[in-house]
Amino acid sequence: MVNGGGVNSACMRVKVQKDAFILWYNLYHLYLICTFKYIINLMKVKIISVANAEQVSAIIKVGSINEMPSIQQNWRFNFDKALKKLRHATGYLLVVETTQNVVEGCMIFQLINQVEPYMAFIEIAPHNRDHNKRYDRVAGCLIAYAFLQSIIQGKGEYKGLLQFDVLEENKEHEIKLMKLYAFKYNAKLLADTTMVIMDQDGEDLVNRYLI
């Protein structure tokens, strides 16, 4: 009975913490909306259907905690748990307009100390990888959108400067990935494992993928 009571009170604490976090997350986004006056959480983009090479209308939108993908759905990361832990973070989902319940790609953007844009996570849906790949340009759209947010939300010298870290256990993998980001997304090495997309490079990405 004591154990059952202990488990029940622990579950209650977890539920209260979860509800409190969801409330905080929603209030944080309300603060962002009020601060920036404009609603800054939706973008129409075009991705490419691999099957027939046709353009498909998609949108990038802010994802609620419940909408964020997880390992249970065969993603590599638990975006829902990550969002709960990360400070000043917003989760963005890329979905096709006609199938908005299916997440094609996910990205978490952080604004460190309210000034410094940082791309904490990005992952493409399991059904968009390898032989299963349904859509192309998903990653490009999300990375370009992260840069767009660095322009809108970044302050001072950090405006238009999107950082992200490439950290791999295998150093050779790490270097190959960095080359990939440099080649595909105009990223430059800032320091050690931190890469950055900035200024004209980022603007070119936005023009290529978003506008």
Add this chain to the structure above:
Amino acid sequence: MAAEKDNRGKRSEIVIGPHDGYNRTEEKRAEISALVTAHHKTRSPERIRKNEMLSVQYRMEEYLNDERVAVDNICTIEDFVKDFLTVLGISRSKFAGYIDTDLSNLNKYFRAERKFNIDLALKFAHFFHTSADIWLMVQIKNDLLLLQSEQDEKYRKYDYETIIS
């Protein structure tokens, strides 16, 4: 973490994370800060201004894309012009002069006493280095929102289903 291959027919996976931008050592934070500051010093005034202008332009794009904009949170052309002029450090009256009009006339367009038109959109586009249609689309979006909220009932009767049996 992410398997990738070169781009000669082999797969490439874009995966970043999981990382926390706050989870950096003091040394790393200081290093990044110093590098960013050093880079910022190399930015031309034109680039700095361009980034600020892009900020307004991208907000306009997002505003146009956002289907959840309603009558009570409309952003007008005047709002965006004000933001652009703030970046440029130009007063509204000077801006009016630059586009061959006067402040009184310009304000009439902002207050919808005069219809925002293509000529004005082209002037704004050239002045602020945007497309003309973005200004027109913002105006159309806002006009539609207002009209639909005020007179939605009036337009419902215009439906082909009422005349085709």
